[in-house]
Amino acid sequence: MIVAGGSGRRVGGPVRKQYLEIDGIPVLLRAVLPFLVDPRIQQVVVVLPPDDVEAPPPWLASLGVRIVAGGAERGDSVRNGLAVVDGDVDFVLVHDGARPFVSSDVIDRVLEAAPSGAIAAVPVTDTVKQVDADGTITGTPDRARLWQAQTPQGFPREGLARAYARAREDGFAATDDAALYARYVGPVRVVMGSYRNLKITRPADLAVAEALALAPGAGEGE
Numbered sequence: 067m068i069v070a071g072g073s074g075r076r077v078g079g080p081v082r083k084q085y086l087e088i089d090g091i092p093v094l095l096r097a098v099l100p101f102l103v104d105p106r107i108q109q110v111v112v113v114l115p116p117d118d119v120e121a122p123p124p125w126l127a128s129l130g131v132r133i134v135a136g137g138a139e140r141g142d143s144v145r146n147g148l149a150v151v152d153g154d155v156d157f158v159l160v161h162d163g164a165r166p167f168v169s170s171d172v173i174d175r176v177l178e179a180a181p182s183g184a185i186a187a188v189p190v191t192d193t194v195k196q197v198d199a200d201g202t203i204t205g206t207p208d209r210a211r212l213w214q215a216q217t218p219q220g221f222p223r224e225g226l227a228r229a230y231a232r233a234r235e236d237g238f239a240a241t242d243d244a245a246l247y248a249r250y251v252g253p254v255r256v257v258m259g260s261y262r263n264l265k266i267t268r269p270a271d272l273a274v275a276e277a278l279a280l281a282p283g284a285g286e287g288e
Contacts, residue, residue, distance in 0.1 A: 067151070068101070070094050070163025071113040071136015071143035082115070083266050084163045085123060089279040093266055095125055096166035101159070102129060104173060109152050112163070113143045141239055141246070145230045151223060157181065158226055160243050161218040164266040167278060173218060175257040180220030183252060185244045186259030187213040216259040219243045225251040 070084040084094040094112075101107050109132065114122060116135040126133070134150050136143035144160060151158060157180040161168060172186050190212040196205035219242060221229075226243060229250040233239070240246050244254045262278055264271060 067111045067113065067144065067147040067158060067160045068094070068098050068131075068163045069113045069136070069140065069143050069147065069160060070097075071115055071146075072140070082118075086266070086272065088166055088272070088275045091166075091279075092123070092125065093166045093275075094123075094163045097161060097163050097168065098126070098129065098131065100168050100170055100173060101161070102131070104170065106177060107159075108155055111147045111150055113147045139239060140241070141230065141233065144243060145234070148223070148227050148230060155223050157220055158223045159218040159220040160226075162265055165217055165263055166266065166275060167260070167262045167264065168218065169260055169262070172216075172258075172260050172263060176218045176220040179255060179257050181222060183221045183225070183244070183247050183254040184257050185219040185242070185254060186216040186263065187256040188216065188259045188261055188263075190214055213256050215242055215244065215256075216263050216265075217242075219254075221247050221251075221254075 085092050088096065098110065098112060101110050111132045111134060112126065113134055113136045119133055119135045122133055132150055134146050137146055148158065157177070159173070159176060159180065176184055176186055190209055193209055194207050194212055195203050196207060198204050221243065226247060229246040232250045233246050238249070248254045264274060266272060266275060
C-alpha cells in the first residue's frame with residue numbers, strides 16, 4: 067500500500083508534492099515502481115487525496131494499481147487502503163508516497179520480517195535532545211538506542227486491520243503503523259533501511275532528492 071492521501075501542500079506551490087518531478091519522474095511514481103516490479107507483491111494499492119481519485123494522473127492510472135481515496139488523517143487513509151486489499155493477502159507493506167528512493171534491498175528485508183511485524187529504519191547519527199514546552203533541555207537519550215523510522219512497514223494483514231479497528235474504537239491516533247501494531251497486537255522490530263530513503267517534506271528535500279537522482283550509481287543497492 068502506497069499512502070499518498072494527504073494534501074501535499076507543505077512543500078509549497080500549486081502541485082501536490084507526490085506529483086512533483088525528480089529528474090523528470092514524479093515522486094509518487096518513483097515510490098510505486100519498486101513494488102510493481104517485485105514478483106512477491108500480489109497487489110499494489112495507492113491511496114490518493116479524495117479529489118484526485120476520479121481523475122488520477124494518467125501515468126498512475128495506466129499502471130494497473132488499485133486506487134482508493136484517503137481520509138482526513140494518515141490513519142484514515144491506511145484504514146481505507148486496508149479495506150480494499152485482497153482477502154487472500156497474508157502480509158501488507160505500507161509505504162509513504164513521498165519516499166521516492168526505496169530500494170529493492172529494503173523491501174526485501176521488510177518482507178522477510180513482516181510475519182512478526184517490522185519497519186525499515188536507520189540508526190540516528192545526531193545527538194538528540196529531549197526538551198520541555200519552553201525549549202529547555204531535560205534529557206539526552208542514548209543515541210545508540212535510537213533509530214529513525216522509515217517505510218515500508220510490514221505486518222500480517224489481519225493483525226494490522228485489527229490494530230486499526232481497535233484504534234478507531236479507542237480514538238487513538240499514531241504517526242505510523244508500527245505504533246498501532248505494537249499497542250494492540252505485539253512487538254515490532256526494525257530492519258536496516260537506507261539513508262537514501264528520504265521523505266519529501268520540505269522544499270529543501272527536493273534539492274537533496276534531485277542530487278540523489280543524478281548521483282553516479284543512483285538506484286543501485288543502498
